[in-house]
Amino acid sequence: MIASTANYLWCVDDVLGHGATASVFKARKKRTGEHVAVKVFNEVSYHRPLEVQMREFEMLRRLNHNNIVKLFAVEELASKQKVLIMEYCSGGNLLGLLEEPEHSFGLQELEFRTVLECVVNGMTHLRENGVVHRDIKPGNIMRQVAEDGRSIYKLTDFGAARALDDDEKFVSIYGTEEYLHPDMYERAVLHKPQHKTYGVCVDLWSIGVTFYHAATGSLPFIPFGGARRNKLVMFKITTEVPAAAISGVQRVEDGPIEWGYNLPHNCQLSQGLRVQLVPMLAAILEPDQGRCWVFDQFFSAATDILQRVTVYVFSLMQASAHVIYIHHYSTVSIFYEEVAAQTAVQVELQHYLFLGHDLLLEPSMKVVNFPPTSPSQPLILLSRGTETHTGLPHREPDTFPIPSKFDVVTDSHFSRVMVGVVHQYLRMVNALHQNREQLLQGYYSYMMKMRKECGDAILIIRMLNMRLKPCIDTEYRLHNQVKHTSDPPSSNDNNQKMRRIQDLLPVYDAGIRDFQNHLEHLHVELAKYFEGLALDKSRQRMKTLLEKIMAIHQQYRKDRLNGKLSYNDEQIHKFEKIQLSTHIRRVKGLYRVDCLQKYKDLLTSATTWSSILHNMQSRLEDFGHLSQGLMADLEMFEEHQNKVLDNILLQPNGAKQEAAEPSRDKDQMVLRMYHLKEEMEILVGELQCNNSIIERLGTPAPAALKPDLA
Incomplete structure (x- = not known):
């Protein structure tokens, strides 16, 4: 049946909704075919006082906002009853x-x-x-x-x-x-x-x-x-x-x-x-x-x-994803506190990576200056402390026993509930897959960070060696040059320090190269997990099971609407229930055996990786502090030796002394030239080290989620 006003028409079967006082229909404007919604009041509503009937009309006329349904017109049916012509919303309610x-x-x-x-x-x-x-x-x-x-x-x-x-x-x-x-x-x-x-x-x-x-x-x-x-x-x-x-x-x-x-x-x-x-x-x-x-x-x-912006953070050692709601004008200090409140990682222990690189954040920096993050590209939170995994990202949903008796209403309700539950299973499978991906990408970035720091440490050792050798050689020549004097250029303590540094550097070099070998083994292991993740079809299989359960639910809805089924339809209904039970068992098995177990296996490996990398990071930080002290000692030795050389060259010589010792000035000049040559070699070595660092920093980090680690 078709109903209409002067400018709009609709089919009375095309109902958008029913209420206590009216029904809403999907209608079209006669002139343009534009979709609108028509609110037609029932008989009870039309018997209300006129001022009550007009209240909604007048109320809508005074409202004009994008988040309030618009009133286009008030028109009349042939019965002179008024209807509301309103904005049509295509997504229902x-x-x-x-x-x-x-x-x-x-x-x-x-x-x-x-x-x-x-x-x-x-x-x-x-x-x-x-x-x-x-x-x-x-x-x-x-x-x-x-x-x-x-x-x-x-x-x-x-x-x-x-x-x-x-x-x-x-x-x-x-x-x-x-x-x-x-x-x-x-x-x-x-x-x-x-x-x-x-x-x-x-x-x-x-x-x-x-x-x-x-x-x-x-x-x-x-x-x-x-x-x-x-x-x-x-x-x-x-x-x-x-x-x-x-x-x-x-x-x-x-x-x-x-x-x-x-x-x-x-x-x-x-x-x-x-x-x-x-x-x-x-x-x-x-x-x-x-x-x-x-x-x-x-x-x-x-x-x-x-008004708060969202910053996505993945806490690597805890294997947990977080969303930080924070004002754009807040400082990094406040951001650190918000992260600490959610993760329990203390402010002083927080360090961040983004897209494989260190993210350097100053406490006074504003959140508005953060790089844009998303669930797939979060900030990776590293903790300088020892953290433990927070557990599984979701709890397995409750399921109910399948109804044993044949009842179209009960079966339809049960199948609908199970469709919702399997949707939750699918979300959990997707979340586990994303967490595995974030863990692998995060640990890859962490390993690359450690690889870079190991390389930097090797360069520092090279630089220390380059500066140490000339110091020792100069000390030897100075000792021979002035050994007959009562004022030696260096104390025995300084000599012992240089010898001790000379003995220690090969040990540190060997330890850091051992770290590099460990990293190579970890990269190989990580690559296997990346490969397994790429081949994992759990999400696709869960989607297929969901589609099968949804198909049974649609059939059960039809059976409920039909009411009494024929014998054959009843048997089909019962066979579908057996299939539904089978699909539900497969859903649980797929989640528990395939998805959850793979995630737990990765967490076990990640615990080992975290321990190795944390120890490595601590040792490298200790070496960094030590190398600064060694460099300061070498600078002190060099400064002392330069003063001694200057004193030798500026030492006054009488004519008699010059005649008696014609070769001494020559020896001093040769000694000074050797020292100058060694300083030039140090400078060249430092330039080479700097070039190596520049080349390493200029190498772009891999952007792919599955880098070629082999």
Whole structure:
């Protein structure tokens, strides 16, 4: 059947949504074919007083914002009943998105932040216009899909909205019971007589429930049997929420309430975002209207979250990924503290690599000057201390026994739940794969850093040798030249120091070359893991299993709609259940045996690598401090020898002494020339070392995720 107004037409079967007072249809503009949404009110709604009917029209006319569904026109049906012509949103609503099995455990972080931003912006516009919505819920948040694929969320359904200042109250009841403030729930759902008034903060409660639902895929307050089956317990839970709690669940009938003070472990939001979000949820999920935040506090906290930039960090020794939410104007010192709060790696022990190179960060540097990071290209955090792996990135999801009895409704519900669970398994497999990739790339960068530092240490030893040999030779010649004098050029202590340095340098050289050999062995081992990662097909296999389970779920949905099945269809249904059970076992086996075991094997090797590299780094740092002391000693020896030579050349000689010792001046000149030659050789050697360092620094780091380490 086709319905129409003067400028729009629609099919009554093309329903976008139903509500208590109206239905929304997908329609087209007659002249252009442009899609719009038409809100048609039911008979009960049309019998309301005219001023009540016109309230939504007038409310939408005064609102104009990108995060609020636009009202294009108010038109009439042939019956003279008015309908709303509104903006069509191609992505449905947020509730529909959350009901997809893929989002059984909530939205991904980027999508959740988009919901947060759009709802906050839309609510800000409402508050600027003195409007309270009174029916905030995922079903009233529409989703528009932009040309670039990004979501834009828009508030809709202003049938319950009214103009209300912050200090005003109202007594009428609107809203959906799972999202109602408990004071309103008591009167609207339990029908208890009361004389309470309600302020604008009731919208904040609904927003808190909506955000929790979007973050986790479930409602925050759930009595045993469900909110609509156990209304008294639902009211008890929502009125007794302890301070700082954000959820309450009753697991068994008449059992205790399990209060939650954080988002569940299977939520897809990072710890960095949870730290920011949870205090805000706790403050607006406050049943006492007198203690609940006001809108200004909510907007301030939400805006603070949205204005923070994200810095992705992978803690190598802990094998853990982190997202740091921080203001762009914050300094590196504050960033270090935020990282320490999440990782427990102390500020003084933190060192960072990015794209295979050392990232030098000054404490006063601003975060806005950081290189852009992403989940696949994070900052690699190295700890100068000994760290241990933090554990697995996810906890394996709970599964339920497959229903033994034939029941199309129960089987359809079970298959839907399992589709959501397998989506979570797939996310975990992807996360394990990414963590393995980050571990390998991080340790490759760490090994390359150690290889460079070993090379630098070898160059320092070469330089020390080049400066030590002339010192020893000069000392020998000076000793022969002036051995008959009572003032030797150097003390025995200096001679012993030079000899000791001469003995120590080959030992250090051999130790560092041993480090280089260790690094080559580690590179070979690392290359094998890279090869194994490239050949790993676990993600593709998990996707295939998910597709098979989704196909069974689609068939079970059809069976549920059909109701009673024929004998043959019933047998097919039962055979599909056997296949479903087989697929679920394969999902668990694939995760545990292939993915999880490979990850644990890599962690075992990474523990060994970390110990070797940490020891190597400590020894090289010790050598660095020692080499500075040795270089200072050599400079002191050289300075002393130069003074002695100058004294010899400037020593006054009488005519008699010159006649008696004609060869002494010649010997002194030869000695000075030898010394000058040795200084020139040192200079040439230092230039060669510097050229070697420049060439090494000029060599670009490998950009590929799987470098050729062999």
